[in-house]
Amino acid sequence: xxxxxxxxxxxxxxxxxxxxxxxxxxxxxxxxxxxxxxxxxxxxxxxxxxxxxxxxxxxxxxxxxxxxxxxxxxxxxxxxxxxxxxxxxxxxxxxxxxxxxxxxxxxxxxxxxxxxxxxxxxxxxxxxxxxxxxxxxxxxxxxxxxxxxxxxxxxxxxxxxxxxxxxxxxxxxxxxxxxxxxxxxxxxxxxxxxxxxxxxxxxxxxxxxxxxxxxxxxxxxxxx
Amino acid sequence: xxxxxxxxxxxxxxxxxxxxxxxxxxxxxxxxxxxxxxxxxxxxxxxxxxxxxxxxxxxxxxxxxxxxxxxxxxxxxxxxxxxxxxxxxxxxxxxxxxxxxxxxxxxxxxxxxxxxxxxxxxxxxxxxxxxxxxxxxxxxxxxxxxxxxxxxxxxxxxxxxxxxxxxxxxxxxxxxxxxxxxxxxxxxxxxxxxxxxxxxxxxxxxxxxxxxxxxxxxxxxxxxxxxxxxxxxxxxxxxxxxxxxxxxxxxxxxxxxxxxxxxxxxxxxxxxxxxxxxxxxxxxxxxxxxxxxxxxxxxxxxxxxxxxxxxxxxxxx
Numbered sequence: 110x111x112x113x114x115x116x117x118x119x120x121x122x123x124x125x126x127x128x129x130x131x132x133x134x135x136x137x138x139x140x141x142x143x144x145x146x147x148x149x150x151x152x153x154x155x156x157x158x159x160x161x162x163x164x165x166x167x168x169x170x171x172x173x174x175x176x177x178x179x180x181x182x183x184x185x186x187x188x189x190x191x192x193x194x195x196x197x198x199x200x201x202x203x204x205x206x207x208x209x210x211x212x213x214x215x216x217x218x219x220x221x222x223x224x225x226x227x228x229x230x231x232x233x234x235x236x237x238x239x240x241x242x243x244x245x246x247x248x249x250x251x252x253x254x255x256x257x258x259x260x261x262x263x264x265x266x267x268x269x270x271x272x273x274x275x276x277x278x279x280x281x282x283x284x285x286x287x288x289x290x291x292x293x294x295x296x297x298x299x300x301x302x303x304x305x306x307x308x309x310x311x312x313x314x315x316x317x318x319x320x321x322x323x324x325x326x327x328x329x330x331x332x333x
Numbered sequence: 334x335x336x337x338x339x340x341x342x343x344x345x346x347x348x349x350x351x352x353x354x355x356x357x358x359x360x361x362x363x364x365x366x367x368x369x370x371x372x373x374x375x376x377x378x379x380x381x382x383x384x385x386x387x388x389x390x391x392x393x394x395x396x397x398x399x400x401x402x403x404x405x406x407x408x409x410x411x412x413x414x415x416x417x418x419x420x421x422x423x424x425x426x427x428x429x430x431x432x433x434x435x436x437x438x439x440x441x442x443x444x445x446x447x448x449x450x451x452x453x454x455x456x457x458x459x460x461x462x463x464x465x466x467x468x469x470x471x472x473x474x475x476x477x478x479x480x481x482x483x484x485x486x487x488x489x490x491x492x493x494x495x496x497x498x499x500x501x502x503x504x505x506x507x508x509x510x511x512x513x514x515x516x517x518x519x520x521x522x523x524x525x526x527x528x529x530x531x532x533x534x535x536x537x538x539x540x541x542x543x544x545x546x547x548x549x550x551x552x553x554x555x556x557x558x559x560x561x562x563x564x565x566x567x568x569x570x571x572x573x574x575x576x577x578x579x580x581x582x583x584x585x586x587x588x589x590x591x592x593x594x595x596x597x598x599x600x601x602x603x604x605x606x607x608x609x610x611x612x613x614x615x616x617x618x619x620x621x622x623x624x625x626x627x628x629x630x631x632x633x634x635x636x637x638x639x640x641x642x643x644x645x646x647x648x649x650x
Binding site: 143144145146147148149150151152153155157160161163164165167168172184185191192194195196197198199200202203205209214216217218219221222223224225226229230233234236237240243244247250251252253254255256257259260261264265266267268269270271272273274276278279280281282284310312313314315316317318319320321322323324 | 340341342343344345346347348349350351352353354355356358359362363365366367369370371373374375377378379380381382383384385417418425426433434436437438439440441538539540541544545547548553556557560562564568569572573576577579580581582585599601602604605606609612615616617618619620625627628629631633634637638639640641642645646647648649
């Protein structure tokens with residue numbers, strides 16, 4: 110079968126694959142996805158906390174994967190397992206610390222401006238889903254913490270009606286939520302959040318237009 | 334924001350730019366966070382307070398175990414009077430007219446008297462006295478069962494330290510023999526697996542019943558109190574020992590400390606309902622008038638962009 114190379118955008122969109130590639134490139138141009146320049150105003154330590162939260166999440170996932178490879182009781186009976194559990198715990202603590210600073214930073218920057226509301230919303234939902242993920246982690250430790258936290262938390266969750274379907278006293282159910290469903294949800298949310306940041310760009314400073322002009326400063330320059 | 338008004342922050346930035354290496358930033362951050370995690374793990378390790386077994390409870394606090402067993406028979410324990418999702422003993426908590434707990438229904442059936450006491454006792458086939466006690470209890474009308482268990486529960490509460498050996502004489506029927514039998518079963522370690530195994534066969538993954546039974550007693554709560562984990566100790570965000578727990582739950586536990594939540598019989602429903610609303614509000618901050626304007630009214634953003642403002646001038650307040 111002879112093939113005629115597609116030329117131009119119309120040719121690209123004649124197949125489903127070509128349509129998907131063209132739309133993806135339109136939505137997320139490579140120079141937006143992996144930029145080598147940033148607006149000049151991206152020059153504060155507060156911007157570091159986003160990538161710190163992301164990297165802490167990577168450490169959380171890697172340490173969690175090691176525990177998953179060895180099974181849920183490994184960390185109870187092995188000193189190496191206990192150390193990996195310690196890595197998991199401290200990376201979670203760091204993840205939340207970085208995420209909360211990032212969240213407050215974005216709040217005080219009103220980072221939802223410029224049609225970036227969805228970026229804020231995916232970030233906030235990621236924070237809430239992370240709380241659920243960490244909570245289920247405490248439930249599946251199989252120690253005193255798990256016993257106490259599950260028997261206390263059940264009352265709040267049952268009071269909302271959710272406990273009838275999501276039983277915090279059921280180790281098997283909580284283990285699967287902790288190692289599969291919730292990490293998957295958090296990962297997908299983080300990917301969405303980052304793609305939104307990359308496509309929309311970092312929100313400009315308050316009072317500055319897209320050409321970099323500051324409202325008050327422009328008025329002062331115009332004055333005789 | 335007025336409909337149709339152009340958002341000055343929407344669109345591509347056309348102002349000055351600076352060099353930036355995204356991949357390098359990620360790798361440096363990953364190495365730094367990994368090293369920091371390793372250092373923290375080496376320095377502080379992680380907590381692992383061993384779980385409480387029913388055997389341990391029965392051996393360390395036999396009086397509490399007996400009192401809890403009797404309360405299951407009398408229908409006065411937390412589990413026995415819980416309501417949905419475990420049983421129909423009550424309607425559970427509510428948020429105003431919303432009976433969410435009741436509406437969700439009984440989907441995890443638990444009959445504390447049968448599941449925690451009678452069924453395990455039936456497995457003690459070699460103990461004729463216990464089997465006779467169970468047969469006598471089951472042959473009696475429900476009102477008689479309640480009277481025996483209630484009277485024995487009252488008598489235990491009045492005995493010095495709840496000691497069954499010092500209970501005043503009375504008509505308690507077979508209840509003391511049943512409670513004593515379950516204590517022996519628990520002290521042998523056999524009850525731990527029996528409660529988990531109930532209904533699930535060989536494999537075990539659901540600890541609903543043993544956890545409910547354990548939480549009905551005072552032993553677990555006493556241990557938690559000593560580890561500053563109780564609700565009135567902001568326990569939701571604490572951890573055993575001196576380790577950090579879940580500080581991100583501070584707002585959940587905060588509400589339990591203040592009125593009207595701290596004194597409400599619907600505290601759990603109210604606090605969790607409120608937190609759901611606040612969580613929704615967090616997600617919808619960009620659309621909430623007043624809240625979305627806070628950043629403009631506070632000067633903190635000037636700190637974030639101070640170098641840009643210094644170079645290009647600060648906006649009007």
